[in-house]
Amino acid sequence: MRRDIQPNEQAFSTKEVAEKVGIATPTVRKYGQILEQNGYEFLKDGDRRIFVHSDIEVLIALRDTDKSLDDTAKDLVEQQRERLVESIETKMAITNTYESLPQDPNQLKEVLMFLANELAATREMNVQLTNDMLELKTKVSRLQQDHHIISSTIGNSAQKTNAKIEKLTEQQKNHYETLLQQEKQKSELLQKEIQNMRGEQKKEWSLQNDFNKRLEEAIQKPKEKWGGLFSIFRK
Structure with a gap:
């Protein structure tokens, strides 16, 4: 040992x-x-x-x-x-x-005084060590509390950040779906407009063909019937 x-x-x-x-x-x-x-x-x-x-x-x-x-x-x-x-x-x-130990009372007194001073110094050192230990325990306790606070703050901040991210993601998703729906409606309206235009065009083509046929028939009739040529414009 x-x-x-x-x-x-x-x-x-x-x-x-x-x-x-x-x-x-x-x-x-x-x-x-x-x-x-x-x-x-x-x-x-x-x-x-x-x-x-x-x-x-x-x-x-x-x-x-x-x-x-x-x-x-x-x-x-x-x-x-x-x-x-x-x-x-x-x-x-x-x-x-x-x-x-010396038999002389004065020498014995000096020895005892020395021992008493050493004992007092030892006690004082023990008190200081006790105070240091208490202070150290207090610091450790504070550090543990600070660690708990920091951990809680980080956890709360992470939760808030995740909530914001989820909210923004949901907003972007809704916005995208809204735009997609609007584009779909515009596309449908455009398709209807194109169909209407095609219908009108077909109608114009039909009228034009009908007019061309009647004009051709009128041209092919005898000259005495040229008056009928002008009648097609009155129809």
Whole structure:
């Protein structure tokens, strides 16, 4: 288990580490797998790795190595083990210090004042973290509300647009049908007019033929009957 991490030390996601180290996110995962295969320990949230500053330095060393990745990973794992041993020794030394508290009341008072100040600072930090969490939750809630409003607005706008398109399409369809009906009526009227004109023309042709026949018959009669020629114009 990691014992070299300081309280309240900043943690980073895989994406943030990729940006800081200057490598791709899949490369961060690849380096993490190589390190773990050689015994390196990461903080974990389930299966997800959580990185701290010392992990970033390790990834940079792995990125810039001239040796094979496995050999470099082994060296880095050994360095981590040394840090863990130093951390354990430091904690043991601190424990021994608490067990050998000074007997002098003044010195003991100073130690207690120091501890009280550290406790107050820790409490203040916890309050700040709580406030930050509440503020973060509020921002997330607002973002969710904004997302809901934007989604609703987009949905309503799309519905209105579709309704307008359907209305315009229906209007164009009705207008086209009206024009088509009008053209049909005009065509029918034109056909009737043409038929009437043809009837009138046939009638004129019939009268003309009748006149031509009577004229021809009158011309073929004897001269004494020329008076009948003029009678055809009186008919």
